[in-house]
Amino acid sequence: KAGVTQTPRYLIKTRGQQVTLSCSPISGHRSVSWYQQTPGQGLQFLFEYFSETQRNKGNFPGRFSGRQFSNSRSEMNVSTLELGDSALYLCASRKEGQGADEISFGPGTRLTVT
């Protein structure tokens, strides 16, 4: 079966701009989570969406937002980009069964803010 896909794979933006990243989960998976990976802070949880509702949110400023569509695809948006937003953004999907389902990650979107 197809894995988690993320688009685009690479992005270069300028400070102050905004960006939208997209994630398509594995077919049948209803939960989508987003993580930010940086050399300094490691892997940090941004938010999780399930059935088009944000269910959990990490400790990030309001410039980071997301949404989920009825087909479970998700987007995250970062407004007013800062240099520190440069990171690998990873999307993860899971089926939402009992306990900890297998959580699969996409290849990530590498965002560079100049």
Place this chain on the structure above:
Amino acid sequence: AQSVTQLGSHVSVSEGALVLLRCNYSSSVPPYLFWYVQYPNQGLQLLLKYTSAATLVKGINGFEAEFKKSETSFHLTKPSAHMSDAAEYFCAVFNQGGKLIFGQGTELSVKP
């Protein structure tokens, strides 16, 4: 609060040698634990997971991990390292709130 500590940000072994990557967790409830591997410019690939079914968990590529409650550990091992094992490895605990809490990662180098 749940947390994960990976001892050693860099580990170097010779090809054919034992691989041991250390992970300790903190959790007030029975944890679900994961090991992921990340190759350069790629996402995270699941190696194995512990969900309380068995304390010794076998994963892909010859890796395995043993859950030791008394030591709050979940160390990752492989009997014989291959050059292709060179990558970064992450231990994570699944939070009841639905998120993964990761350790800081261990970069594994394999020398010929």
